[in-house]
Amino acid sequence: MDYNQIYAENHNYFGNPFPEILEFFESRVSSGSVLDIGCGQGRNAIPIAEMGFEVLAIDLSTEATDQLSKLACIDNLMVECIDIADFEDWKAFDLILLDGFFHFYDHDIKKETYQFQFILNSVRDDALLVICFANHEYAKSRFEGMTESLRKVHEDVIHYQYIDPITELTFETHYLLVVLQK
Ligand SMILES: C[S@@+](CC[C@H](N)C(=O)[O-])C[C@H]1O[C@@H](n2cnc3c(N)ncnc32)[C@H](O)[C@@H]1O
Numbered sequence: 463m464d465y466n467q468i469y470a471e472n473h474n475y476f477g478n479p480f481p482e483i484l485e486f487f488e489s490r491v492s493s494g495s496v497l498d499i500g501c502g503q504g505r506n507a508i509p510i511a512e513m514g515f516e517v518l519a520i521d522l523s524t525e526a527t528d529q530l531s532k533l534a535c536i537d538n539l540m541v542e543c544i545d546i547a548d549f550e551d552w553k554a555f556d557l558i559l560l561d562g563f564f565h566f567y568d569h570d571i572k573k574e575t576y577q578f579q580f581i582l583n584s585v586r587d588d589a590l591l592v593i594c595f596a597n598h599e600y601a602k603s604r605f606e607g608m609t610e611s612l613r614k615v616h617e618d619v620i621h622y623q624y625i626d627p628i629t630e631l632t633f634e635t636h637y638l639l640v641v642l643q644k
Contacts, residue, residue, distance in 0.1 A: 465523040469503055472627045473529060476562065479505040482620050482639050483561060483594060487513060490616065490641075491590070494556035499546055499581070500563040504530040504539075510559070511539035518555070520544050546577065552584035561594045566601035578608055582644065589644050590615065597638040609642055616641035 468475055487496075487510050494515060498507045501519035503526055511517040511534070518540045521527050527543040534541065558581065564574050585591070591612070595601065597619060620637040 465502070465521075466525040468628075469523060469525040469529060474503060474505070475627065476502055476505055477624065479509060480561075480594065480620050480622070480637065480639070482618050483559075483592065484509055484513075486592060486616060486618075486639070486641065487515065487557075491515075491557065495554060496557045496559055497552075497555040498559045498561075500560065501530065501541075502526050502562070504534060504541075506559060506561055507539060507541075508534050508536070511536045514538070515557075518542060518551075520546070520549060522546075546581065549584075552581075553586045555585065555589060557590045557592060558585055559592045561592075564593065564595045564601075564605070566595070566598070566604050571604065575604075575608065578605075582612075585644055587644055591642045591644070592639070593642070594620070594637050594639045597636040602638055609640075612642040612644060614640065615643050 483506055496510055496515045496517045498517060498519040501507045501521045504519055507517050507519035516538045519530060520542045522543065522545045524543050527541050531541045564578065566574055618639040620639055622635050622637055624633045
C-alpha cells in the first residue's frame with residue numbers, strides 16, 4: 463500500500479477513531495506516556511493527547527507525519543517520521559498503541575511476527591500494549607500464539623462499518639481490541 467499517496471488524496475482516510483480505544487485510555491489508564499506506532503493521520507494520537515497523555519506519534523509515511531504536524535498544535539503531542547526498525551527510545555513509554563499496524567495476512571506474517579517480537583523485546587517490562595486489528599479468526603489465533611507470556615488486561619470486539627472514501631465500497635468487519643501487559 464502506498465500510504466503517502468492514500469493520505470495525500472484523503473486527509474481523513476481511516477475516518478473517526480474507534481470509541482472503544484479512546485474509552486480504554488479515558489477510563490482504564492490515569493496518565494502516562496504513549497507511543498502511537500504507525501499513527502497515520504493521527505485519529506487516535508490527537509484525542510489521546512487532548513486527554514492529557516504525553517504522546518509521540520510515529521509513522522514512516524512523510525505525508526502522514528507532515529499532515530499531523532501541521533494539524534496538531536498540542537504541547538503534549540510530538541510527531542516523528544521514522545521506521546520502527548530505527549526507533550530507539552522504547553523505554554520512555556508506558557503505553558504502546560498499535561491500531562491497524564498488524565494484520566497477520568499470509569503475505570505479511572513473517573515480517574509482522576518479527577516486528578511484534580522486536581516491539582515486545584524493546585518496550586519496558588511493565589508497558590501496556592494496546593493493539594487493535596481486524597479479527598480474522600486465523601489472524602487472532604496466530605497472534606494469540608505469540609502473546610502467551612503476556613498478561614491480558616482487556617479485550618473487546620469492535621463491530622465496524624467502513625466506506626472506502628476512494629472506491630465508496632462498504633466493508634463490515636470485526637476488529638479485536640486487546641490490551642496486554644509485558
Ligand atoms: C493501517 S495504517 C493505520 C494508521 C493509524 N494507526 C490509524 O488507525 O488510523 C498503518 C500505518 O502504519 C504505518 N507503518 C507501516 N509500517 C511502518 C513501520 N515499519 N514503521 C512506522 N510506521 C509504519 C503506515 O505508514 C500506516 O500509516
